[in-house]
Amino acid sequence: MSLSVELTHRRDGFTLQAGFESPDGVTALFGHSGAGKTTVVQAVAGLLQPDAGRIAVGDWVLQDSATGHWLPPHRRRVGYVFQDGRLFPHMSVGRNLDYGRRMNRRARDPAQERRVLDMLGIEPLLDRHPAGLSGGEQQRVAIGRALLSTPRLLLLDEPLAALDAARKEEILPYLERLRDEARIPILYVSHSMAEVARLATHVVVLREGQVLRSGSASQVLSDPATVPALGPQEAGALLAVRVEQHHEDGLTTLATSAGTLLLLGVAAPPGTRLRVRIPAHEVILALEPPKGISALNILPARVLALRPGDGAGMMVQLESGTDRLLARITKRSALALGLEPGRECHAIVKSVAFARSDIGAGGAV
Amino acid sequence: MSLSVELTHRRDGFTLQAGFESPDGVTALFGHSGAGKTTVVQAVAGLLQPDAGRIAVGDWVLQDSATGHWLPPHRRRVGYVFQDGRLFPHMSVGRNLDYGRRMNRRARDPAQERRVLDMLGIEPLLDRHPAGLSGGEQQRVAIGRALLSTPRLLLLDEPLAALDAARKEEILPYLERLRDEARIPILYVSHSMAEVARLATHVVVLREGQVLRSGSASQVLSDPATVPALGPQEAGALLAVRVEQHHEDGLTTLATSAGTLLLLGVAAPPGTRLRVRIPAHEVILALEPPKGISALNILPARVLALRPGDGAGMMVQLESGTDRLLARITKRSALALGLEPGRECHAIVKSVAFARSDIGAGGAV
Amino acid sequence: GDVLVFAASSVKEALEEACDAWSERSGNRAVISLAGSSTLARQIQAGAPADLLLSANENWMNVLEADGLLREGTRTDLLANSLVVIAGDPAADPLDLLSPDALATRLGDGRLAMALVDAVPAGIYGKAALETLGLWNSVAPRVAQADNVRAALALVAAGEAPLGIVYATDARAEPRVGVVATIPADTHPPIRYPLAVMNDAGAPAAELARFLAGAEAGEIFRAHGFEIPAQGAQ
C-alpha cells in the first residue's frame, strides 16, 4: 500500500513543507538532526495537527485539511516506536506488550507473540517494570509493543539506534517480512545508511523542513548527485538479484543482470529475489580481470559518468548489465586507468564486503 | 591518566562483577544491551553506590569500599553525557551549557565556548528551551554541557547514537583532542566499532556483568578470538602510522612499519602520528601484486594464522612489518590461494576504503 | 483610654448601642470583642487584656471568680432574658405549653431547634424548662441542637425546623419568625447576664461598668428586649 504525505506546518524558527509519495513498502526519512523527521512522523500518527496537509495510506485518508477530515490517533492503527521510548511505567513489560491488543479488543496470537519475543530477546523481561531496564532493553520492548498492536502502518523513529549490531541483525529481517508479507507501509527514520538501504523501497531526504530528494531507494542511493547529502561513505548502489545456488563451502551465487555474484551466508532458498547494497567504497575498478586474488566477484561494467569530489576522491557511476553501480576511487587511479564515460572496465567486489546488513530480502529496489 | 575500576554490585537478576585497568586515554565499553555498561558508568560517576569496589583516576581515589572512602558525585568532576539526555527543562540551552561553569565557580572561557558551540552546531539554539528541541539537538546540547564543565573525567553513554554521520564526524576529532591534549580519561559506551576503534586506547568487552575481554584496542580488535564477541563485520586491525607527505592530487602517504599507505583527505601535517583502522572485510589478499587496478595500497605480508568462521568465511591474521592485520576472505579463496601460516602474500586495500571515521589522531594503539 | 469589653455574641447590638452612648458622653472609646461565652472565659484565663466581661453564662463567670480574675465586688447581673417558642411563620397560632401533647403534635416529624442542651446556656435553660413542664421526654428525640442560639434561630427562620426555643431578644429581631409561646420564668433557673470588671482594668472600665448598670443604658437594653434584673440578685 502506498503512503502519501503532504504537509505544511510552521513553528517559530522552523517551517516544515514536505510532500512525498511512496508507492509501496518502506519509506526511509533521512536528514540531519533537526531536519523535521520526527515532526513528519508525528503528523502521520496524528499526534501533531499540522497547519495544512493531506495524509493517506492507499485510499484510506488519515487527514485532509481541504475537507477538514482528521482521524484521531487511536483510530489510525499506527505502530509508533518513539525516539524516546515512552513505555508505561506502571505496567510490567508483559502488559506493555499486550496493551495494543487489549485496546483493539483482539484475541491473542501466541505464535506471533512468540516470534516477537524471541526476535527481541525480551522474554526474560516480561515480569519486570520499565524503570529497571537498560536503555536498549527499553527500546526493544517499545519495538515489541508497536509490532504486537498489529498496526496498519509502522512509524519507526530511530528504533535501532540504541542497539548493538547483533540485535539489529535479528530485528531487520522481521521488519522486512512485515513489509513484504503483511504489506504494512513503514515510515522509517534512521541515520544508518545500511539500515535504510536494506529496508527502504523509497528514500526521502529532508533538509530544514524541505524535501531535498525523494525517489526509489535505488535511484536516490546510486545517484552520484545524492552523495553530498548522504556523505561519501554512505553512498552505494542497490542491486536487485536472484539467489541462484548454494555451494558446499557456504558461498551462494546470486544472478545479477550482468553476471553472477558470490556471497557468503545468504539463507534464502534458490529463486528468492534479494536486494544487495554495494557500498561505493568497496568497489575496485580494473581494466583487465586480475588473477591470483582473493576477491571473487568480477563484473563487467561500462563507465557512465565521473563526478569528482571535493578532495582526492572521485565517484564513478557504472552500468553493469541493466544495473547501476557506484564506485568511489581516487582521482589518481581514475587518471592512471584512463577512465572516461564509455570506457569498458571490471568492477571487483569481495564476497565478504557485503555486510549482512547490506543484503535485504525481496522488495522492489 | 589511568582509570582503574573494580566493582561488585548485585541487583535482582543481574550481578555486575567487573574490573579493568586502562593505562591511559579512552576506554571503550562494549557489550550487548543489558550487559551492564551504564551500570559501570553510573558507579564511576558516583550516582550508584556499588556493593563493593574501588575506582581511581590516576592516584585520585574516587571510591574505595575497603577504606569506606566515597566521594559524592559533585566532587568527582565528571562530565557525564547520559543515555537519556537529562537537560534542565527550566533553563535555556545557553544556561544549560553554562551550568557546570557556574557550579564550579570558574571564569568564562570564550574561546573554548566558541569551539564547542561551533563543533556541535548549537549556537542557533542558545535561547531556546530543551522541550522544543529535536532528539539530536538535545543530545548535542547534552554533550556540550558535559564538555563545558571542564571535567577531569568524561563519561559518554552512547553519546552519538542519535546523530547523523556528518555530525559525528565533527564531534569525534574534538574528543580525540580532549583525550590527547587535555589528557582527560574518557569512558566511552558505544555500539559502533568505528567510533570505538577511532577513539579507544583500551577496549573492555562486557557480557552479562562480567568482563569478557579487556586490553589495548589494537590487541583486542586485531585478535581473531575477539571476532565472535564483536561480530565479523566489526573486526579489523589498528595500525600506528606517521604522515609522510601530502600530494597535489589530495592523497596522503602514510608510513607504516612495512611500507606506505596512500589515503585520501588526511588533514594532519607531515610527521603526525595517526591510527588507522583497516576493517578485515576491506582487505584483499593476492599472491602477486596485481596491475591495472584502482586499489592503490599493496602491503607485503605473511600469514600468521587462519581461523575459519561458522560459515563460508575465514579470518586471516597477517604480519606486515611489525604490524598485525586482519583479513576476512572466503574459505574458497583461501583454498585457491593455498594460504597457510608462513605463506608470503600481498594485502591490498583501497585508498577510499578508509572511512574518515577509521582514521584517528595520535594516541597509543 | 480604650476599654476592651469581652461580650457574649448574643448581646452584640444592644451592647454596641449602649457603649456608643457612653463614648459620646465620656470621650473614651469602648472596643467590643464578641465570641461565645466559653471562648471568652478561656481567653481571660489565658491572660486576655479584657477590661470588662459581659457573659451569657453564669457557670463560666463563677469559674473566673473562683480563679480570682474578677475585681472584687464588681460582679453584677446586668441583664435578664426569657425564653420563647418560635415558629417559622410570623402569623402562626399560639401554642399551649401546658397541654401535654401540643408541642409534640405541632412538631409532627419536624425538629425542635435549640442551642446545645448540655453546653450552651440557652439550651440548658430550655431543657430545664421542658423538663419542668414534663415535655422533655416526648420531644427529646426531635431536638436539633445548634452551636449557639442564633444558629437555632436561623434553622427556624430558614424553615428547616418548624419550631425552636430561643431568647425573647432573638425572636424580636428576626422578622421571619413568630413567637407562639412564652416559657414561664419559673420553669427554669433565672436567665442572667453577669458583668464584671477584670482585675487589671483601668478607671474608665469601672466607669463604663457603672454606666451600663445605669438607667440610660437600661433603656437601651430594654428597647432590645432584655430585662433588667432587680439589683442585688447575685
Add this chain to the structure above:
Amino acid sequence: MTLGLSAEAWAAVGLSLKVSFWAVLLSLPLGIATAYLLARGRFPGRQLLNGLVHLPLILPPVVTGYLLLLTFGRRGVVGAFLYDTFGIGFAFHWTGAALAAAIMAFPLMVRSIRLSIEAVDPGLEQAAATLGASRLRVFGTVTLPLVLPGILAGTILAFAKAMGEFGATITFVSNIPGQTQTLPSAVYAFLQVPGAEGSAIRLVVISVVIAMSALVASEWLARRMARQRGAT
C-alpha cells in the same frame, strides 16, 4: 473499653467515621473528573469552575453551612427538588453531615489529584493513543493508574479534613446525638462546659489517632506503589 467516654461520645466517633467515609467515597468520582477537567481541559469557564471548587476553602465554614442550608435545606432550591423527586433529604440527617464534609473536603481532594494529573507525561498518553486507546481508555489505563498515588493522597487528606469538619456541619445539620453529632461537634459541646476539657481531649486524641493512621497507611501504600514501579 470506654476510655472514660460516654456511649454518646462513642456514637459520635462511629458517626464521624461513617460520615467521612461516605463523603469521601461519593465525592471521589466527581473529584477525579473535576481535577481532570481543571488539569487538561481548555474550555471557557475553567477559571470559574476552579474558583467554585475552592470556595469552601475561602469561606468561613459557618457561611458555607449557611449557604448549604439555603440551598439544600428543605425549602432550598436544590433541597426541595431532591426531596420531592427522589426522597433524598439532607436536613438533620447524617447524609447532610456527609454532604457538608464532602463539600468542605472537596478542594483538598481536587488539588491533590489535579497536581498528580499535571505531572503525568503527555507523551505516555500519546503513546497509548497510537496503540488504539480512545481518550476514555487512555484515561482509564494510563492516566488514572499513574495518578493513583495522588488520588490516594487526596482521598486520605479529604478524609482527614472530613473527620475534623465542624463549622459547616453544625450550621447545616445541627447536632443530634446519634444522627448528626459528629466527633468535632461532641468536642465542641464538651469545650463549652467548664471542667469538661478531659472528655474533649479524649475525643480529640481518638480523632487524631484515626486520621493519623489513615495518613500513615496512605503514605505507606503510596511508597509501595512507587517502589513496585521503580524496579524489578
Add this chain to the structure above:
Amino acid sequence: MTLGLSAEAWAAVGLSLKVSFWAVLLSLPLGIATAYLLARGRFPGRQLLNGLVHLPLILPPVVTGYLLLLTFGRRGVVGAFLYDTFGIGFAFHWTGAALAAAIMAFPLMVRSIRLSIEAVDPGLEQAAATLGASRLRVFGTVTLPLVLPGILAGTILAFAKAMGEFGATITFVSNIPGQTQTLPSAVYAFLQVPGAEGSAIRLVVISVVIAMSALVASEWLARRMARQRGAT
C-alpha cells in the same frame, strides 16, 4: 467607596489581608523545607513530622485555637518564653492571628509543594550533581525552580485558606475590632445579629473576590511558566 460597610468592616478586610500576607510569607521557607524533608528525606520520625504537619487539618479549628491559647498565650509555655525573651507577643495581637492562620494553612502549603517536589525527575538532580553542584546548590538551581509552580500554587492556596480562617483565630486571639477582628470574625459578628445578613454577605463577597483574584492570578502565572518552559 464604602459599599455599605462600616469603617470597622473595612478595617477587618485590611487586617485579614495583612494577617494572611505575613502568615504565608513567613511560613513559606519553613513550608518548603518541610515539604522537601517529607518528599526526599529518609529519617526516623518522618511519619511523625508528617502527622504533626497535618494536625491542624484534622483537628476541629476550635481545638487548634485552644491549643494555641494554651501554648502561645501569655501564660502558655512558649508564649511566656517568647514574650519574656524577645518581647514577641502573640496573644490578642494581630501577630497571633497571623500565627493561627499560618498554622491552619500550613498543611495545605506543604502538601502542594511536596507533591511538586516528588514530581521532579531525580535524574535531573543527578545530572546537576555530576556537573559539580552540591546538594544545596542542586536544590537551589534545579529542584526549586522546577517546583516553583507548585510553590506558587501552595502559597496562594495557603493565602486563600488564611483569608477564610475563623475558628482557630477567634479562639486564640479573640475578636477585637481593629486588632484581631479578621474578615471571617467580622462575618461571624454580623451573623449574630438577625437581619444583618446583608452586611455579612457583602463581606463574604469581598473575601471571595480577593481570594479568587489571587487564585486566578496564580493559575495564570503557573501557565505562563509552563508555557515558557514548553517551547522556544
